[in-house]
Amino acid sequence: xxxxxxxxxxxxxxIREVHPPxxxxxxxxxxxVCGRPFEETETPGSAYPYRYGGGMATExxxxxxxxxxxxxxxxxxxxxxxxxxxxxxxGAKLGMLPGSGGLITPAGELHLALPAGFVRKFADGLLxxxxxxxxxxxxxxxxxxxxxxRLGPLAEGFVFIEQFGRKADRLMAGLRLSRGLEEVWFNxxxxxxxxxxxxxxxxxxxxxxxxxxxRAQKPAFWRALTLASKGARSERALATFAExxxxxxxxxxxxxxxxxxxxxxxxxVRYMRAIIPILEAExxx
Amino acid sequence: xxxxxLLLKQHTPLLLTGVTPRLDRLLQEACSRLHQDWSRLHxxxxxxxxxxxxxxxxxxxxxxTAEHGLEARExxxxxxxxxxxxxxxxxxxxxxxxxxxxxSPRLSRHKAYLAPYLLFYGEGDGQACAELxxxxxxxxxxxxRAAGAFSVLxxxxxxxxxxxxxxxxxxxxxxRVPFEPVADHLSLAPRGESVGxxxxxxxxxxxxx
Numbered sequence: 001x002x003x004x005x006x007x008x009x010x011x012x013x014x015i016r017e018v019h020p021p022x023x024x025x026x027x028x029x030x031x032x033v034c035g036r037p038f039e040e041t042e043t044p045g046s047a048y049p050y051r052y053g054g055g056m057a058t059e060x061x062x063x064x065x066x067x068x069x070x071x072x073x074x075x076x077x078x079x080x081x082x083x084x085x086x087x088x089x090x091g092a093k094l095g096m097l098p099g100s101g102g103l104i105t106p107a108g109e110l111h112l113a114l115p116a117g118f119v120r121k122f123a124d125g126l127l128x129x130x131x132x133x134x135x136x137x138x139x140x141x142x143x144x145x146x147x148x149x150r151l152g153p154l155a156e157g158f159v160f161i162e163q164f165g166r167k168a169d170r171l172m173a174g175l176r177l178s179r180g181l182e183e184v185w186f187n188x189x190x191x192x193x194x195x196x197x198x199x200x201x202x203x204x205x206x207x208x209x210x211x212x213x214x215r216a217q218k219p220a221f222w223r224a225l226t227l228a229s230k231g232a233r234s235e236r237a238l239a240t241f242a243e244x245x246x247x248x249x250x251x252x253x254x255x256x257x258x259x260x261x262x263x264x265x266x267x268x269v270r271y272m273r274a275i276i277p278i279l280e281a282e283x284x285x
Numbered sequence: 286x287x288x289x290x291l292l293l294k295q296h297t298p299l300l301l302t303g304v305t306p307r308l309d310r311l312l313q314e315a316c317s318r319l320h321q322d323w324s325r326l327h328x329x330x331x332x333x334x335x336x337x338x339x340x341x342x343x344x345x346x347x348x349x350t351a352e353h354g355l356e357a358r359e360x361x362x363x364x365x366x367x368x369x370x371x372x373x374x375x376x377x378x379x380x381x382x383x384x385x386x387x388x389s390p391r392l393s394r395h396k397a398y399l400a401p402y403l404l405f406y407g408e409g410d411g412q413a414c415a416e417l418x419x420x421x422x423x424x425x426x427x428x429x430r431a432a433g434a435f436s437v438l439x440x441x442x443x444x445x446x447x448x449x450x451x452x453x454x455x456x457x458x459x460x461r462v463p464f465e466p467v468a469d470h471l472s473l474a475p476r477g478e479s480v481g482x483x484x485x486x487x488x489x490x491x492x493x494x
Contacts, residue, residue: 260488280389
């Protein structure tokens with residue numbers, strides 16, 4: 001049975017092989033980030049000492065939690081040149097990738113979903129050479145993999161990283177495994193929250209079938225629903241929404257397919273903009 | 286021992302914990318506070334299901350009405366409290382905005398849930414459960430910072446069997462599980478070992494008249 005940190009450890013083994021970190025026997029019993037006892041981690045008796053700067057205390061991290069802090073210029077790429085000096089490349093780290101996400105399959109393969117800038121920087125890295133770097137959003141990567149059958153078997157657990165961000169500690173402290181599309185844990189540097197991706201896909205299909213694909217990608221279409229989800233419910237706005245869908249029954253059919261979580265409903269436009277184009281491309285193909 | 290329903294009024298937004306708050310675990314905490322003893326398992330006024338290995342008690346259910354559904358709220362709470370400079374301590378800001386302002390990057394924005402009511406179902410002594418539950422400040426995370434505050438409105442008899450809206454062992458007969466299950470790995474009883482379970486979705490809503 002996979003565990004979130006175990007799977008992450010497995011998927012990032014290349015980074016540690018090519019850029020081996022200096023390790024010590026930990027004087028503390030628990031990893032400072034994930035809180036697991038060191039003897040329960042993937043490398044018992046071995047920890048990564050981390051100090052933010054001079055004069056700060058040294059924290060001891062398990063190898064899984066330490067990996068986002070390891071600069072990996074050969075596996076990932078060069079993030080920048082220190083002070084513009086070509087003799088001083090700064091290696092990119094998984095823990096410092098704003099606007100980028102990733103996916104770890106149940107088999108333990110890491111795939112990155114990067115914006116164009118990072119794709120360029122990572123083009124010569126080992127990960128890119130293995131075809132594990134993609135230029136798309138993290139949610140798009142998840143959908144493509146699911147459609148192509150590269151995400152199975154789901155029940156064994158996969159790790160979806162919506163955004164690596166800049167706070168590696170928070171990303172690794174909250175890292176959670178997902179076992180199905182009804183509850184996909186969106187891991188990010190702001191913690192992990194579950195999203196019902198299955199319901200989002202079902203809603204997107206319904207909208208495409210009812211010729212509402214274009215309108216559903218505009219915020220105005222969803223306004224009555226997003227306001228109601230935030231507590232500013234207006235019966236008149238909801239009636240207009242129902243009318244736009246072709247009646248109360250049609251509106252109820254859509255609402256029954258939407259995720260139950262009001263936070264997912266507040267973000268519905270963003271999700272539809274990511275999902276509808278992918279599903280439309282499938283239907284068109 | 287009979288089936289009961291607890292109807293609670295939800296006062297402040299609730300931050301869901303990793304495992305959805307469940308009546309038996311909450312009562313174990315309440316009893317620990319009552320006896321000031323966190324070292325042992327206490328006798329809970331709930332029916333124990335020996336076959337499945339759990340207390341017959343549901344997880345928290347959000348009670349909605351025609352006028353108010355389950356609503357999203359954001360709670361901005363400081364993740365860590367650094368030392369305030371003398372100037373800040375002497376003249377604290379009157380209004381803290383979540384967007385912009387120097388304080389906003391220091392706040393963690395937590396996604397919380399607010400509904401008119403909260404419900405628990407169980408089998409056992411409903412009145413005793415209500416009295417114990419009221420010893421808690423709030424449900425979910427950050428209860429010490431006023432999240433998840435509630436008060437018990439009503440204890441009523443209930444034979445619907447909705448106490449079953451909680452994790453069941455994976456080995457349980459699927460026909461007995463009264464919901465579309467999600468597979469997970471957690472403990473069935475307070476302080477129990479984590480085992481493979483079938484559980485309901487984290488958010489369950491119910492219409493309250």
